[in-house]
Amino acid sequence: MNILVTGGLGFIGSHTVVELIENGYEVIIADNLINSKIEVLDKLHEITGVKPIFYEIDVTDEDKLEEIFSSHEINGVIHFAGLKAVGESVEKPLEYYYNNVVSTMALSKMCIKYGVGKFVFSSSATVYGDQPSPLREDMELKETTNPYGETKAMSERILMDVAKANKGFAVSLLRYFNPIGAHKSGLIGEDPNGIPNNLMPYVAKVAKGELDELNVFGDDYDTIDGTGVRDYIHVVDLAKGHVKAIENLSKGINIYNLGTGRGTSVLELVNTFIRVNNVDVPYKIVDRRPGDVAICYADPSKAERELGWKATLNLEDMVRDTWNFAKIG
Ligand code: NAD
Ligand code: UFG
Numbered sequence: 493m494n495i496l497v498t499g500g501l502g503f504i505g506s507h508t509v510v511e512l513i514e515n516g517y518e519v520i521i522a523d524n525l526i527n528s529k530i531e532v533l534d535k536l537h538e539i540t541g542v543k544p545i546f547y548e549i550d551v552t553d554e555d556k557l558e559e560i561f562s563s564h565e566i567n568g569v570i571h572f573a574g575l576k577a578v579g580e581s582v583e584k585p586l587e588y589y590y591n592n593v594v595s596t597m598a599l600s601k602m603c604i605k606y607g608v609g610k611f612v613f614s615s616s617a618t619v620y621g622d623q624p625s626p627l628r629e630d631m632e633l634k635e636t637t638n639p640y641g642e643t644k645a646m647s648e649r650i651l652m653d654v655a656k657a658n659k660g661f662a663v664s665l666l667r668y669f670n671p672i673g674a675h676k677s678g679l680i681g682e683d684p685n686g687i688p689n690n691l692m693p694y695v696a697k698v699a700k701g702e703l704d705e706l707n708v709f710g711d712d713y714d715t716i717d718g719t720g721v722r723d724y725i726h727v728v729d730l731a732k733g734h735v736k737a738i739e740n741l742s743k744g745i746n747i748y749n750l751g752t753g754r755g756t757s758v759l760e761l762v763n764t765f766i767r768v769n770n771v772d773v774p775y776k777i778v779d780r781r782p783g784d785v786a787i788c789y790a791d792p793s794k795a796e797r798e799l800g801w802k803a804t805l806n807l808e809d810m811v812r813d814t815w816n817f818a819k820i821g
Contacts, residue, residue, distance in 0.1 A: 681817030751790025
């Protein structure tokens with residue numbers, strides 16, 4: 493079975509490519525390298541022994557996409573390609589709407605034209621907006637807090653309508669919580685261009701001495717220690733969830749939370765990182781970051797019931813593997 497993986501050289505995409513290859517899938521990657529490096533292709537080869545077919549294209553470009561769809565028999569698409577920095581999306585809304593929404597439209601159009609019936613989409617817990625956790629798939633979606641979140645909510649709605657109109661088109665909307673960690677080989681991991689927006693890659697850079705100290709955004713939330721609580725999930729667990737989603741795709745729309753169901757505060761995560769890796773991470777408390785919610789964690793029971801998927805790696809695995817990758821890179 494041939495799977496087109498857009499954004500396959502990025503953080504979650506690259507780990508999913510490994511799992512797909514290890515489960516016997518043929519992978520075709522489309523990525524424009526806007527937030528990844530071409531070297532990841534060699535690392536994927538080193539880990540799996542297989543060099544996936546690679547197209548350096550922008551997946552909003554229908555003509556370029558058509559070249560791929562017309563020259564390979566594609567059986568399914570996993571669509572990771574997207575811009576993902578929440579703060580940047582507030583400053584550059586048009587870039588975010590264009591990139592994230594047009595790519596979803598162009599890809600689903602190609603799927604319909606070429607009879608590709610399986611589509612897995614990278615959605616986000618951000619579509620729930622500010623609602624009480626644990627978050628469940630059947631909750632009504634409230635307004636999201638930023639343009640990035642809106643691109644995910646819009647893409648979800650577009651895919652729902654396309655699936656309604658085309659009976660052979662089955663869609664899985666995977667709502668990720670907070671992926672961290674890295675492949676155990678240390679060869680692939682999260683390596684964003686520029687200063688990281690997300691907590692874990694920022695902590696890793698402070699531990700390496702590349703950044704002076706971590707800013708902890710607020711310690712006055714109504715949480716265990718006042719800092720924000722999130723559902724951190726090991727990226728390898730998340731990647732395995734995609735293989736299960738492809739294997740168990742039923743007709744129509746399927747929505748799943750991919751999280752652990754456990755909430756961890758910023759300080760709990762930082763202190764676990766310090767303890768497990770025996771490193772220093774200086775930090776200071778600063779103001780809250782606008783748009784942040786206090787608590788966000790999943791009810792992951794639907795994915796366990798219907799996909800037979802459950803996260804298995806714990807917080808210590810996550811911080812150890814993050815550091816194992818960061819200190820090599
Ligand atoms: P990433 O930036 O590491 O990977 C995205 C990849 O897509 C990159 O390799 C980038 O070069 C590529 N890309 C972006 N726009 C493209 C385009 N128009 N054409 C071709 N390639 C393009 O991000 P990630 O963390 O691996 O996230 C993957 C997906 O999961 C994204 O859609 C993101 O919004 C979503 N998501 C991520 C998180 C998270 O915390 N990492 C949480 C929820 C959802
Ligand atoms: N945080 C800090 N300092 C930092 C960075 C983050 O204190 O330098 C805190 C945040 O305030 C928050 C927690 O660490 O409490 C996690 O923040 P991240 O930026 O790592 O993650 P978010 O939960 O804000 O958002 C992430 C992704 C989104 C995705 C969302 C839900 O960036 O794309 O998870 O899955 F939508």
